[in-house]
Each structure stands twice: as C-alpha cells, then as structure tokens.
Amino acid sequence: MTTIAFIGLGNMGGPMAANLVKAGHMVKGFDLSEAALETAAANGIECKSAVETAVQDAEVIVTMLPSGKHLLAVYNQVVPLISTGALLIDSSTVDVASAREAHDLAAQAGLKSLDAPVSGGVGGAAAGTLTFMAGGSDEAFASALPYLEIMGGKQVHCGDNGAGQAAKICNNMILGISMIGVGEAFNLAEKLGLSHQALFDVASTSSGQCWSINSYCPVPGPVPTSPANNDYKPGFATALMLKDLKLAQEAAASVGANTPLGAQATQLYGLFDAAGQGGVDFSGIINMLKGDE
Ligand code: NAD
Numbered sequence: 001m002t003t004i005a006f007i008g009l010g011n012m013g014g015p016m017a018a019n020l021v022k023a024g025h026m027v028k029g030f031d032l033s034e035a036a037l038e039t040a041a042a043n044g045i046e047c048k049s050a051v052e053t054a055v056q057d058a059e060v061i062v063t064m065l066p067s068g069k070h071l072l073a074v075y076n077q078v079v080p081l082i083s084t085g086a087l088l089i090d091s092s093t094v095d096v097a098s099a100r101e102a103h104d105l106a107a108q109a110g111l112k113s114l115d116a117p118v119s120g121g122v123g124g125a126a127a128g129t130l131t132f133m134a135g136g137s138d139e140a141f142a143s144a145l146p147y148l149e150i151m152g153g154k155q156v157h158c159g160d161n162g163a164g165q166a167a168k169i170c171n172n173m174i175l176g177i178s179m180i181g182v183g184e185a186f187n188l189a190e191k192l193g194l195s196h197q198a199l200f201d202v203a204s205t206s207s208g209q210c211w212s213i214n215s216y217c218p219v220p221g222p223v224p225t226s227p228a229n230n231d232y233k234p235g236f237a238t239a240l241m242l243k244d245l246k247l248a249q250e251a252a253a254s255v256g257a258n259t260p261l262g263a264q265a266t267q268l269y270g271l272f273d274a275a276g277q278g279g280v281d282f283s284g285i286i287n288m289l290k291g292d293e
Pocket of ligand 1: 007008009010011012013030031032033036051064065066067070073074091092093094118119120121122235236237240243
C-alpha cells in the first residue's frame with residue numbers, strides 16, 4: 001500500500017483518486033471545493049482541509065488541476081514540504097512551459113516528476129481506462145507506471161520533461177481540425193442530396209476515415225454512441241477543446257511552428273464558445289458551420 005496525495009478532485013481527479021483507493025492505496029485528498037471533497041470522502045478518500053496536510057508523508061503526489069497557473073501555485077506551496085525521493089505526477093492539461101517549470105521545481109527539491117496528461121474523458125477516468133501520455137525520466141516513468149496502470153488502460157512514455165503535454169496538445173489539435181473537416185463534409189453532402197449514412201459508409205472505409213467520423217460521427221445515426229445522438233451532450237465539451245487548441249497555439253508561437261489550420265480551428269471553436277455553446281460537445285460545431293446555431 002502506498003500513501004498517495006491527490007490534489008484536485010474534480011470531474012476527472014475525483015474518479016481517478018477513487019480508483020487508487022479501490023486498488024488498496026491510502027489516498028489523502030485536497031480540493032478547494034467543498035462539494036468535490038464530499039464526493040471524494042464518500043469514495044474512501046481521506047480528505048484534508050489543507051494541501052500541506054494532504055502531502056505530509058505522501059510517497060506519490062498526483063495533481064489534476066485546471067491549468068498551469070494552478071499547478072505552479074500548488075507546487076510552489078507543497079514541493080518544499082514533500083519527502084525527498086517522492087514522485088510527483090501531474091495529469092492536468094497545462095502549457096508545455098509550465099509543465100517544464102514544474103519539473104524544475106521538483107528536481108531542485110530532489111523529487112522525481114512526470115507530466116502525464118490524459119485522454120479518455122470523465123468516462124475513462126471512472127472506468128480506469130484513460131490513456132496517459134507521459135514526459136519525464138525513465139526512472140520517473142517506471143516509478144509511476146503501477147499507479148498509471150490503475151487509473152488508465154494505456155501508458156505511453158513520450159519523452160523527456162514536457163513531452164506528455166506536447167503529445168496531448170498535438171493530438172487534440174488534430175482532433176479539433178478533423179472534426180471541423182468532417183462537419184463541413186457532412187454539411188456539403190446534405191446540400192448535395194447525399195444521405196448521412198451513405199457518406200459515412202464511404203468515408204469511414206475510404207481515405208477520409210478518421211476518429212471524428214468512425215468513432216464520433218457528428219451527425220445522428222451512423223455511430224449510435226456519438227454525442228450527436230444525445231443532443232450533443234459532452235463527451236468532450238467545446239470549452240475544453242478550446243482550452244487545448246489555445247495551448248497548442250501558444251506552444252506553436254513559442255517555437256515558431258506554422259499551424260494555419262490550428263489557428264483557424266481555435267478561432268471557430270472560440271466563436272462557438274462565445275455563442276454560449278461552451279458546455280456543448282465539440283462535435284456540435286457542425287451546427288454552427290451549417291449556420292443553424
Ligand atoms: P474540474 O474543474 O472538474 O476539476 C479541477 C479541480 O481542481 C476543481 O475541483 C477545483 O476546485 C480544483 N482546484 C483548483 N485549484 C486548486 C488548488 N489550488 N488546490 C486544490 N484544488 C484545486 O476539471 P476536470 O474536468 O477534472 O479537469 C482537470 C484537468 O484535466 C484539466 O486540466 C483538464 O483540461 C484535463 N482534462 C479534462 C478532461 C475532461 O473530459 N474533463 C479530459 C482530459 C483532460
């Protein structure tokens with residue numbers, strides 16, 4: 001049994017921490033939200049009223065926070081209090097620069113650290129089937145693996161410090177762009193008198209195939225589990241897609257990468273979000289592209 005501190009017990013962190021408890025670990029949790037603490041306590045997490053108490057004696061510290069700003073604030077507060085040799089795993093989605101700064105803070109204090117953002121959403125967090133994309137040393141990855149295996153179904157060591165966050169934003173930039181492309185194609189097909197099913201049957205088995213069509217088709221019908229069949233309830237909310245696209249744009253600017261479609265996708269999801277659709281699944285952008293929203 002390992003003593004684990006879990007900081008950030010929200011939609012993702014709550015169920016991830018609960019899975020660590022189910023696997024037999026002692027999990028001490030902290031969150032600024034009373035509601036999150038109550039749910040976590042009901043799931044067997046020993047909730048603390050201060051972050052300092054949560055990290056006391058912890059061998060592993062997992063963070064699942066909204067952004068890089070929150071992550072660095074927490075690390076600055078707790079890193080000096082953590083026992084030497086402990087392992088820090090940050091699974092939040094944050095900008096690459098903050099992730100690297102967090103690694104530096106850990107290294108200065110003699111702690112192992114891993115950036116390990118996830119994909120798979122709230123459903124994957126609850127089911128323990130998340131995909132982890134990790135950045136950090138081989139030693140940190142090896143130490144984290146037993147815990148990542150409890151919370152997820154797949155773990156990829158992407159490279160050194162920040163590589164997990166880099167993989168996450170590149171993947172989500174592909175997803176954001178491809179969903180717009182798929183939405184435009186279905187809208188065009190409709191105007192040309194082609195049925196949704198006919199385009200799906202062709203494109204899902206031809207060179208247009210991609211996850212946005214095959215697994216998450218943005219029109220009702222062809223893929224019964226896609227949010228299009230459930231009034232575009234997320235799934236993956238537009239506001240979160242926009243957050244990740246902005247992180248990708250920030251990263252692209254910092255290294256001089258040319259990402260014209262990434263920039264255009266950020267602008268389009270920004271418009272969708274500004275139209276009050278931030279809580280709608282990101283695949284719902286098909287309706288804005290059509291001109292219905
Ligand atoms: P959330 O808002 O539900 O949870 C974040 C939690 O952090 C909140 O409960 C908040 O009170 C807490 N918090 C903020 N500052 C804190 C502090 N200083 N100390 C302690 N707790 C603090 O968000 P979420 O959906 O759980 O997402 C968490 C992270 O995971 C984000 O970075 C998000 O981008 C990423 N992510 C989310 C999803 C998803 O589908 N929700 C999927 C993949 C990745």
